[in-house]
Structure formats: C-alpha cells, structure tokens
Amino acid sequence: MIRVEELEKHFGALHVLKGVSLEVQKGEVLVIIGPSGSGKSTLLRCINLLIEPDSGRVFLDGTQVNRRDIRPEWVRQQVGMVFQSFNLFAHLTALQNVTLGPIRVLGTDPTTAGAQGRKLLARVGLADKADAYPAQLSGGQQQRVAIARALAMNPKAMLFDEPTSALDPEYIREVLDAMAALARDGMTMIVVTHEMGFASEVAKRILFMDAGRIIEEGSPEEIFHSPKQERTRMFVGKILR
Amino acid sequence: MAVGTILVILILQTVLRFNLLDEDLWKLYLPSFLDGIVLSLRYLGIILPLSVVIGFTIGWARISRFRTLSWPLSVFVDFFRGVPPIIVVIFAAVLGPSLLPARFQSQDIGIIIAALTLAMHSGAYQSEIFRAGFMSVPRGQLEAAQSLGMTNGAAMRFVVLPQALRLSIPPLANEFAVVIKDTSLLAIVGGFELFGSSFIFEQQILFSPGNQLSWIFVVWTAVALVYFVMTFAVTELLNAIDRRYHVKGLEAVTV
Numbered sequence: 001m002i003r004v005e006e007l008e009k010h011f012g013a014l015h016v017l018k019g020v021s022l023e024v025q026k027g028e029v030l031v032i033i034g035p036s037g038s039g040k041s042t043l044l045r046c047i048n049l050l051i052e053p054d055s056g057r058v059f060l061d062g063t064q065v066n067r068r069d070i071r072p073e074w075v076r077q078q079v080g081m082v083f084q085s086f087n088l089f090a091h092l093t094a095l096q097n098v099t100l101g102p103i104r105v106l107g108t109d110p111t112t113a114g115a116q117g118r119k120l121l122a123r124v125g126l127a128d129k130a131d132a133y134p135a136q137l138s139g140g141q142q143q144r145v146a147i148a149r150a151l152a153m154n155p156k157a158m159l160f161d162e163p164t165s166a167l168d169p170e171y172i173r174e175v176l177d178a179m180a181a182l183a184r185d186g187m188t189m190i191v192v193t194h195e196m197g198f199a200s201e202v203a204k205r206i207l208f209m210d211a212g213r214i215i216e217e218g219s220p221e222e223i224f225h226s227p228k229q230e231r232t233r234m235f236v237g238k239i240l241r
Numbered sequence: 242m243a244v245g246t247i248l249v250i251l252i253l254q255t256v257l258r259f260n261l262l263d264e265d266l267w268k269l270y271l272p273s274f275l276d277g278i279v280l281s282l283r284y285l286g287i288i289l290p291l292s293v294v295i296g297f298t299i300g301w302a303r304i305s306r307f308r309t310l311s312w313p314l315s316v317f318v319d320f321f322r323g324v325p326p327i328i329v330v331i332f333a334a335v336l337g338p339s340l341l342p343a344r345f346q347s348q349d350i351g352i353i354i355a356a357l358t359l360a361m362h363s364g365a366y367q368s369e370i371f372r373a374g375f376m377s378v379p380r381g382q383l384e385a386a387q388s389l390g391m392t393n394g395a396a397m398r399f400v401v402l403p404q405a406l407r408l409s410i411p412p413l414a415n416e417f418a419v420v421i422k423d424t425s426l427l428a429i430v431g432g433f434e435l436f437g438s439s440f441i442f443e444q445q446i447l448f449s450p451g452n453q454l455s456w457i458f459v460v461w462t463a464v465a466l467v468y469f470v471m472t473f474a475v476t477e478l479l480n481a482i483d484r485r486y487h488v489k490g491l492e493a494v495t496v
Contacts, residue, residue, distance in 0.1 A: 048388055077390025087385035090378075090491045101389035104399055135490020143250045146385075153389055 001026040001188045002079075002157055007046055007056035009039075016042045017053070018212040024157070027186045031199040033223075035211035035235060040192040043209070044159045047190065048079040061156065077105055080158040081151030084165050086142040088134040091117070095130040098152045106181060113152075120148040124178045140171025144178050150224045157188035164195055194239050196224060208232045246469065253462060259455035261463065266456045270442055270463075277438035278467060284356050284424045285471070291360035292420060293413075296367025303368065304375045314368075321365035327426050333358040334430035352432040359427070362389055363420045370412045374405035407486055414479035418472045425468075439464045 002024045009017040016039045024030045027057045032040050045051040047058055049065065049072035058066045058075075065075045089097050098117035102108040108116070121127055124144035134142055143163055150158060160179065164172045176198045183189055193199065199206055200220040208216045208223060208231075214234045216223065224240065227233045254261060286405075299318065302310045307458040321329070337354030338346040378401045386396035428437030439460050446460075 046419075050384060050388060073387075073390045073392055076388050079388075081385075081388040083381055083385060085379075085381050087379070087381035089382055089385070089400050089404075091407065091488050100386075100399060101391070104395055105390040133489050133491075149385075149389070 001028075001061060002047060002190070003057075003059040003062075004043075004047060005057040005059070007043065007058070008045060008054045009042055009051065010054055016212055017046065017056075019056070020209075020212070020214055022207065022214065024188055024190055026188055027188075028205070029183045029189045029191065030202045031203040031220075032190065032192045032209055033194060033199070033206060033235070033239070038209045039212045040209055041161050044161050044190065044192060048076045048081055048159060050076070060094045073105075077101075077153055078156045080153060080155035082143070082146050082158065082160045082163050083175075084152055084162040086134070086139070086166070088142050088145055088149070090134050093133055094126060094137065094141075094148075095132050097134070098143055098149045099188045101149065101153045117148070117152060120151050121145070123151075123181075124148050125174070134239070138171055139167045140174045143167065143171075145174045147175075147178055147182070151182075157209070158182065158187065159191070160191040160193065162192050162194075164193065196220075196240065200224065208235065210235070242473070250462060250466070253458070257455065257458050259458040259462075261459055263456065263459055266453075266459055269446070270439075270456075270460060273438040274435075274463065276428045277433065277435035277464075280432070280438070281424055281434040281436075281467075281471075284427060285421060285434065286426065287353075287356050288360045288363070288420060289417065289475075292363035292367055293356065295361060295364025298373050299364065300371025300375060301367035306441065317361075318365045318368055321362045324351050326359060326362045326423055327429065329362060330332075330355045330426050330430055348431050352427060352430055355427055355430050355432065358460045359420070359423055363416060363423070366416055366419075367413065370409050370416060373412075374407075374409035375401065377408050401467050404491060407483075407488065407491060410479055410486075411482045414476040414483075417475045417479065419441075421472050421475060422468055435467055437462055 002022075004020060004022050007020040020039070020043055024029070025173075032043070034040050042051060046053045046056075049058070052072075053066060056066075057063065057064050058214050059136065060075060060078065063070075094115050095114065098120055099108075099110065099113040101179060102113040102116065103110055118127065118130055121130055124147055126141060126148070129137060129141060129145070132141075134145070147163075163179065164175050167175065168192055172195070176195060179189070179191070180198065180202050191198075191203070203220055206218060206220055206223040207214050208227070208229070210231050216227060216229045218227075222228075223232065224236055227236055252263060253259075299314050303314055334348075334351035334355040337358075338351045341350065363475070382400055382404075383396050386400040387393070424434055425436035427434055428440060431437075435439060443457055443460055446456055
C-alpha cells in the first residue's frame with residue numbers, strides 16, 4: 001500500500017532523513033518509535049508530501065507519487081493525517097471540521113457530507129458534539145474529531161504523528177481506543193507513538209528510528225523485550241521505565 | 242451611550258451658556274454644516290475602502306512567499322507610521338499635482354491626492370492589523386488543511402482567511418475611528434469637509450458685528466457630535482459583524 005525507498009531530507013545543514021526505506025501492506029499497522037529529532041515526523045510528512053523529500057521515492061498503491069506530474073494535493077487527499085496538536089479549524093464546529101474536506105476538495109454536496117460527517121463523529125463516540133467548537137472540547141475529544149476529519153476523505157491509509165503526546169493522561173485511552181477500532185476495521189496505519197500498550201496490542205511491526213535512520217525493525221515482542229541493537233535497548237529501557 | 246452624550250451636551254450648554262438649537266445661528270450655519278458633512282462622507286467613501294484594500298494587500302504580502310516585496314513594504318509601513326499625517330497631507334497636496342501633467346494641476350486634484358495619502362497612512366496601520374490576524378492562525382491548521390488535499394489557495398480561503406479576518410475586526414474598529422477623525426486634516430489644504438467648512442464659517446461670525454460669541458461653542462459642539470456619530474456608527478457596525486461571526490474560543494485581544 002505504502003512504500004518508501006531511500007528517502008533523504010535536509011533542512012539546511014541538518015540531515016534529517018538518511019536513506020529511509022519502509023513498506024506497509026494494506027490493512028497493516030506500523031508503529032514507529034524513536035527519540036525526538038530522529039526524523040519520525042519528517043518521515044510521515046514526506047509520505048503525504050507535506051514535505052518534499054530531497055531524493056528517494058514514495059509509492060502509493062504501487063505508483064510513485066513524488067513526481068512532477070502528480071499533484072501533491074491528490075496524494076494528500078488519499079492519505080489521512082492526524083497531528084500531535086490536533087490542528088482543528090478553530091472557526092468551525094466539529095461537524096464542519098469533518099465536512100470541510102469532502103465539500104471543498106471532493107465536491108460532495110453539503111447534505112450528503114453532513115450525514116457522513118455525523119456518522120463519522122458517532123464512530124469516534126462524539127455524535128452529541130457535532131455543533132461544538134474546538135475550544136469547547138477536551139483534548140481527547142478534539143483529537144477524535146481530527147481522526148473523523150481525516151476519515152471523511154475516505155483515505156487509503158492514515159498517518160498518526162504522536163497523536164496522544166499532547167493529551168492529558170485521562171484522555172489518552174479514548175483516543176487510542178478509537179485508533180485501535182480503526183485498525184480492527186482494516187485501516188492501513190503508520191503511527192508514531194510511544195504508547196507501548198497500544199503498539200503491542202495493535203501493531204504487527206515496530207520500527208525504531210534514530211538520527212535519521214531506521215535502526216531496527218521487529219515485532220513488538222522483539223523490539224520491547226529483546227532488542228538486538230544497543231541504541232534500541234537504551235531507548236526502550238528509557239521509555240519502559 | 243446616547244444618554245451620556247446628551248447629558249454632556251446639556252452640562253456644556255449650561256456651563257458655557259449656549260443653546261445648541263439656536264435658530265438664528267442655524268439659519269446662517271446650516272448650509273456650510275450640511276455641505277461639510279456631505280464632503281466628509283465623500284472623502285470617507287474614498288479613504289476607508291481604499292485603506293482597507295491597501296492594508297489587507299500589504300498585510301497579506303508581508304506574510305506570503307513574496308519575500309522580495311517584504312522589504313519595500315516594511316519601508317512603506319514604517320514611513321507612514323512614523324510621520325505625522327498632517328505633514329504627509331501638506332506634502333501630498335502641494336507636491337502631488339506638480340508631478341502630474343499640467344492639466345491635472347489644480348487644488349482639487351491636490352486634495353484628492355492628499356486623501357489618497359491618508360488612505361495609505363491608515364493602510365500602513367491596517368496592514369499590521371491584518372498581518373497580526375494572519376499570523377495568529379496556527380501554522381498547524383494550514384498543514385491540516387493541506388493534508389486534506391486542499392491547495393494553498395483553498396486552505397487560505399476556507400481556513401486561514403475566515404479566522405484572520407475575525408481576529409482583525411476589533412482592532413480595525415479602533416483604526417476606523419481614527420481615520421474618520423483624520424479626514425479633518427484635509428481642511429488645511431483646502432478640502433472643506435465638515436471641519437474645514439465650519440472653520441470658515443466660524444471666521445465669518447467672529448468678525449461680523451452683532452453675532453454672539455457663544456455661537457462658536459454651538460458650531461464646534463455640533464461638529465464634534467457629527468464626528469462622534471460617524472465614529473460610533475462605524476465601530477458599532479464592526480462590533481455587530483464581530484458578534485455575528487463570533488466563535489467561542491476564537492477571540493482577538495482588543496488593542
């Protein structure tokens with residue numbers, strides 16, 4: 001479903017991605033862990049072309065998409081993204097946040113989009129919050145609206161960039177539950193997270209990234225309990241404690 | 242508000258012993274008064290919309306990718322913010338026409354050029370208001386819009402602009418109040434709007450035998466009242482727009 005080959009990215013003098021390759025099958029959940037500054041967020045943003053990689057190839061459904069003749073908007077429309085800081089549109093209600101993409105990008109008529117939007121909000125447990133503005137919602141609720149907003153575009157895959165890192169502890173569970181439900185429904189997902197419970201439960205594979213490279217790849221069991229690389233061991237030791 | 246204004250006028254009338262509705266005066270003054278109001282509104286009709294266009298365009302350009310424009314624009318903004326508008330008006334009215342072909346060299350053209358520079362003066366201030374509005378929309382929302390597949394243009398139109406404009410309205414109301422009163426500066430280059438026409442009239446009654454000195458108070462109270470009403474109407478209109486589009490949690494800090 002998603003394949004990345006030899007991705008390179010510099011920000012000025014900073015070499016952020018140093019030849020990253022990965023592949024995610026349809027319906028698979030891939031978790032990426034690693035210290036801050038290791039290039040995880042940049043990797044996700046290169047996959048939906050929010051950031052243009054310096055070199056390397058990004059494939060979606062077997063088609064290389066980081067090409068001059070393919071509009072990045074067309075790619076982003078098919079790959080949903082959920083952000084650490086939710087990034088809900090502050091001037092729109094929860095429902096309007098969810099329907100903006102379908103109405104303005106897909107050209108769905110507002111009535112149909114509204115009905116779909118309400119269904120999606122119900123799916124993340126927020127049917128009663130359709131008319132609330134982001135400022136009236138808790139962090140957990142905002143993040144679930146953000147998930148519904150991304151789902152509204154009917155994406156082929158979803159990218160999650162530390163979706164629970166900005167949440168108060170009491171709201172983390174509800175967001176992880178929504179994501180686990182999504183995984184059970186067969187959504188292809190790449191998740192940057194340090195939630196070990198979630199990773200063990202939902203992910204088949206975990207990638208450990210450090211300093212712009214993928215250091216180790218394995219099942220949750222392997223990565224968390226018997227990592228081969230010293231750097232993985234040190235990092236896992238820190239976050240498990 | 243209205244009650245307070247009437248109260249102030251009543252107190253002024255008693256203390257200074259004049260009658261705002263003095264019929265003898267109004268018979269003489271009414272034509273200049275009305276002509277002045279009409280001219281003031283005409284100037285405002287040019288200056289207000291133009292200043293918004295200038296301010297919005299510059300504010301947008303300065304946050305946009307057109308970095309090359311940013312330096313000259315910041316010089317423009319700093320110039321108009323740093324120079325007293327009255328000096329700008331004098332220079333514009335005197336020098337402006339001399340830069341034009343001979344057939345355009347008249348006082349009227351000079352006044353119009355002065356009015357345009359007043360629009361630029363306010364536009365410089367407004368550009369900062371709009372720029373602040375744009376910058377206060379978190380970058381993450383732009384990213385979120387893009388990741389839904391929106392083009393930059395669509396993200397600007399449906400996500401950034403609605404929020405930036407909302408946040409700009411309260412400080413704009415403030416700025417409009419200043420612009421309305423600044424139109425009176427055009428009087429010194431011969432633009433006889435309300436302030437100018439009333440000033441001429443005052444000079445006449447001062448030196449006409451038999452006229453009462455207290456009429457001066459009447460004239461200026463009436464003039465002040467008109468400026469007050471214009472300012473009040475415009476700021477109330479903007480406040481109404483602000484309330485109409487108010488979103489909980491999306492508030493600007495009023496300057």
